[in-house]
Amino acid sequence: MLLAERYSGEIDVSHYWVSEKYDGARAIWDGKVLRFRSGNVVPAPQWFSDALPKLPLDGELWMGRGSFDQLSAIVRRQPPEDAEWRRVHYMIFELPNASGSFTDRIEQIKAVTAAANLPWLQAVHQFRLPDAAALQNRLRDIVRNGGEGLMLHRDDAAYETGRSRVLLKLTPWLDAEAVIVAHLPGKGKYVGMLGALQMEMPDGRRFSLGSGLTNTLRRSPPPVGTLITYRYRELTKNGIPRFPRYLRVRSP
Numbered sequence: 001m002l003l004a005e006r007y008s009g010e011i012d013v014s015h016y017w018v019s020e021k022y023d024g025a026r027a028i029w030d031g032k033v034l035r036f037r038s039g040n041v042v043p044a045p046q047w048f049s050d051a052l053p054k055l056p057l058d059g060e061l062w063m064g065r066g067s068f069d070q071l072s073a074i075v076r077r078q079p080p081e082d083a084e085w086r087r088v089h090y091m092i093f094e095l096p097n098a099s100g101s102f103t104d105r106i107e108q109i110k111a112v113t114a115a116a117n118l119p120w121l122q123a124v125h126q127f128r129l130p131d132a133a134a135l136q137n138r139l140r141d142i143v144r145n146g147g148e149g150l151m152l153h154r155d156d157a158a159y160e161t162g163r164s165r166v167l168l169k170l171t172p173w174l175d176a177e178a179v180i181v182a183h184l185p186g187k188g189k190y191v192g193m194l195g196a197l198q199m200e201m202p203d204g205r206r207f208s209l210g211s212g213l214t215n216t217l218r219r220s221p222p223p224v225g226t227l228i229t230y231r232y233r234e235l236t237k238n239g240i241p242r243f244p245r246y247l248r249v250r251s252p
Contacts, residue, residue, distance in 0.1 A: 001028060001037065001058060002094060003163040007152060007170040013135050016152040017102060017126040021169055022091055023148045024062035025075050029090075031055050043078045045085050053116050058094035059124070063087055065146040068248060086120075093124040093151070094159070101156045102166075126153075135170070143172055173231045176201070176241070177250055180226045184208060186218065193218040197246070199230070205239055212246035222249055 026037040031054045034042040042049075042061070063071045074084040092113060095105050106126050113123045129135050139150055149171030157166035178199040186195035194217070196210035209230055213221075222228060227250040232241035 001026075001096070002159075002161055002167050004151065004167040004169040005163060005165045006174075007150075007168040009132060011152075011168070013129050013131050013152070015155055016168070017106065017155055018129050018135065018138070019093065019124045019126050019151050019153070020142055020147055021149040021151050021171065022060040022062045022124075023065065023068045024060040024071055024091070027059060027061050027090065028096070029057040029059075042075060043080050044075070045080045045082050047082075048080075048085055048088075048120065051116070051118055052090075052121065053112055055112070056096040056098075057090075057092050057112075058096050059090050059092040062089050062091050065148075072248070088120060090121050091124050092121065093126075093153075096159065098159055101158065102153050103155045105159070139170055139172065173233065174241075175229055175231045175247065177227055177229050178202075178207075178209075180222055180224050180228060181206065182224065183221055184210075190218060194221045197221065197228070199228075199244075203239075207240050207244060209244050209246055211244065217246070226250075 027042055028035050028037070029049075029052055034044055034049050034052070036042055061071065061075050063074075071088065074081070074088060077084070092109050095108055095112070098105050098108055100108070109123045113121050129138060135150070142148075142150060149169060152168040152170065154166040160166065178201050180197050181200045182198035183194055184196040184198055186193045193215070194213065196208040197213075198206060199209050200206050212230075229247045229250055230241065230244045231247050232244045234242050236242055
C-alpha cells in the first residue's frame, strides 16, 4: 500500500489533489477479503464485504470526526454487530494497481462507487487549492471543526506502494508510534492508578507518557508490549518527543 510522507511546504500545492485526513481504520479490499493495514482480516459482517466490487480498493473505515475509539471497538469486535456496522462507511481514496494518473483514478473511484450503489461505500472528496496559504486556511477550518488534517496526492502520480512523497499528510502536530515497556505508578490523585506509560521508540530511546490518559485508561491501561500512537510538538536535541500526548492504541 501507499504510505504518506509529511508535508514540508516545499511543493507547488496546485499540482496536488487535497482531501480530508480521516480519523479511521485503514482497510484494503483485494476483491475477496477486507484486511487491516497489518494484514489481519477485518471481522466485518458478510453483507458488508460481500456487496463490495470485485476489484481492489484502498480506503478508510470511518464513522465521522471524533469517533475513532468507538469505530475501533466496532471493527475489531467478533462476532460483528450488524447494527453497529450500519454506521460504518468505507471511504475509498485509491484503486490499487489501477492504470493512469491519480487524476484518472479519481474518476475511476467515482465510477466504481456510483456503480456499486452502496450506502456504506463512498469516494473520498478530492479538491484543488491554489497555493500554500489556501492550504493552511483549509487546515485551520478542518481542525477547528474537529477534523484530523489534510492529505495531498500528486495529480500525475501513477499508482505505487511504500512510503512516497507523491502522498503527503498535513496536521497541526507530529505523530509517531512507540511500544509500552512499563506502567509507572500514579501519585497524588492518581494513587492506585497508572501515572504514566514508559515508552520505547524504534531506535531504543525511552520516554514517559502521561498526558492524554483518561481515568478509564489509568484504571485499565493497555498491556506492556502494546504499540500506541502519540502526538508531540517537536523533538528535543536528544531526540526525545517534547510534550508527548497519548492518542490511541495503534490500529490493528
